[in-house]
Amino acid sequence: MGDRVASVRFGHYAVPLAHPVSDAKVATGRQRPLSQIDVLTCEITTDDGLEGLGFSYTTRAGCRAQFAHAKEVGEILLGRDPSDIGRLYDGLLWAGASVGRSGVATQALAAVDVALWDLKAKRAGLPLAKLLGSYRDSVRTYNTSGGYLQAPVEEVKERARQSLSEGIGGIKIKVGQPDTREDLRRLTAVREHLGDDVPLMVDANQQWDRATALRFGRAVEELGLVWIEEPLDAYDAEGHAQLAAALGTPIATGEMLSSVPDLVRLIDLRAVGFLQPDVPRVGGITPYLKVAALADHAQLQVALHFVMEIHVHLAAAYPRESWVEHIEWLSPLFEERLEIEGGRMRVPDRPGLGLSLAAAAGAWRLDQVEFGAVAGRESDPGEFGAVAGREPDPGEFGEVAGRRSDRGEFGEVAGGRSGRVEFRADAG
Numbered sequence: 001m002g003d004r005v006a007s008v009r010f011g012h013y014a015v016p017l018a019h020p021v022s023d024a025k026v027a028t029g030r031q032r033p034l035s036q037i038d039v040l041t042c043e044i045t046t047d048d049g050l051e052g053l054g055f056s057y058t059t060r061a062g063c064r065a066q067f068a069h070a071k072e073v074g075e076i077l078l079g080r081d082p083s084d085i086g087r088l089y090d091g092l093l094w095a096g097a098s099v100g101r102s103g104v105a106t107q108a109l110a111a112v113d114v115a116l117w118d119l120k121a122k123r124a125g126l127p128l129a130k131l132l133g134s135y136r137d138s139v140r141t142y143n144t145s146g147g148y149l150q151a152p153v154e155e156v157k158e159r160a161r162q163s164l165s166e167g168i169g170g171i172k173i174k175v176g177q178p179d180t181r182e183d184l185r186r187l188t189a190v191r192e193h194l195g196d197d198v199p200l201m202v203d204a205n206q207q208w209d210r211a212t213a214l215r216f217g218r219a220v221e222e223l224g225l226v227w228i229e230e231p232l233d234a235y236d237a238e239g240h241a242q243l244a245a246a247l248g249t250p251i252a253t254g255e256m257l258s259s260v261p262d263l264v265r266l267i268d269l270r271a272v273g274f275l276q277p278d279v280p281r282v283g284g285i286t287p288y289l290k291v292a293a294l295a296d297h298a299q300l301q302v303a304l305h306f307v308m309e310i311h312v313h314l315a316a317a318y319p320r321e322s323w324v325e326h327i328e329w330l331s332p333l334f335e336e337r338l339e340i341e342g343g344r345m346r347v348p349d350r351p352g353l354g355l356s357l358a359a360a361a362g363a364w365r366l367d368q369v370e371f372g373a374v375a376g377r378e379s380d381p382g383e384f385g386a387v388a389g390r391e392p393d394p395g396e397f398g399e400v401a402g403r404r405s406d407r408g409e410f411g412e413v414a415g416g417r418s419g420r421v422e423f424r425a426d427a428g
């Protein structure tokens with residue numbers, strides 16, 4: 001009989017960013033600046049004493065729902081063989097089939113799936129990339145975090161230089177502002193500053209219509225961009241295919257899509273030169289591998305979105321040389337750091353993902369639940385962990401004079417109930 005799952009622990013962490021950032025979705029008033037990343041962790045232990053660590057994430061809303069779903073279905077892992085990843089994923093999927101095979105439901109499963117792959121690689125004594133079958137020991141990496149829209153162009157130029165001096169191999173800047181001429185001014189200034197040899201990308205975060213994207217794409221053909229990212233709505237596969245056919249600069253998209261069929265549609269329509277899957281968003285490594293096989297068959301490169309801690313392994317195991325996005329936002333959550341040199345990120349040589357939660361991470365934990373026995377201490381199935389140093393978040397928005405506000409209430413109540421959800425006009 002094989003090894004068995006002895007315990008499963010889920011955690012919800014809110015990791016603050018050093019500085020809030022704004023992309024085109026903020027510039028068009030659709031979102032607030034991003035100030036934290038919410039992370040759903042999954043820690044699995046086995047009877048043989050092995051441990052697996054996986055995680056999923058959200059920007060802005062959604063992680064509480066991921067945590068709730070994981071808490072609801074996670075107990076079925078107990079006593080099962082953790083090497084049977086396909087069977088376990090299938091069981092988790094069908095346990096929540098009523099809420100679908102994409103979005104929050106499968107993103108909750110992603111944390112489990114990544115933990116199971118991490119555990120399997122540790123059992124083999126191999127880095128995850130080698131368990132999957134590596135093609136290389138390092139991957140090309142580019143920086144995104146220095147190119148957001150709230151930063152003046154002089155700061156973007158300075159941070160780009162800094163990134164390159166630290167060994168990063170390419171620079172991406174945000175575009176997609178309501179005034180496209182401002183985008184062009186910033187982009188041209190950055191290209192002139194960096195010279196023609198530095199790989200440069202732009203990301204419009206879905207905020208153009210088809211005509212604007214085509215005009216912008218034609219205007220920047222001579223700048224030699226590696227790709228134009230998310231020029232259109234994430235679900236406009238036909239529009240991306242039209243752009244890809246019309247422009248010499250490759251199109252990149254896919255980070256927002258949360259199911260295998262959604263990503264396969266981009267492949268089938270020849271809508272991209274660079275496909276941008278995101279393992280947590282698409283439901284884990286298991287569904288990602290289906291997408292990756294089809295993307296390779298279609299001769300595409302991949303440029304995996306965010307969570308470099310997972311994606312460095314998957315880019316190394318993808319047949320074509322591709323890109324990993326360097327965003328350091330989750331680094332404080334982990335003890336280990338990725339090594340970067342000569343434009344490339346080294347695949348860690350530690351077993352599994354090569355990650356462990358930082359001792360300081362507990363300060364950002366909002367919730368925790370654990371199933372199963374853990375040797376050496378009492379288990380508290382279903383109990384939420386205490387958060388040191390802060391009061392539990394009551395889920396309350398806005399103060400209501402003269403009484404306690406109801407949980408889950410939005411806006412001020414003046415002579416009646418408000419049903420509106422208000423967002424501040426703080427677009428950067």
Ligand SMILES: [Mg+2]
Nearest residue numbers: 203229230255
């Ligand atoms: Mg992007």
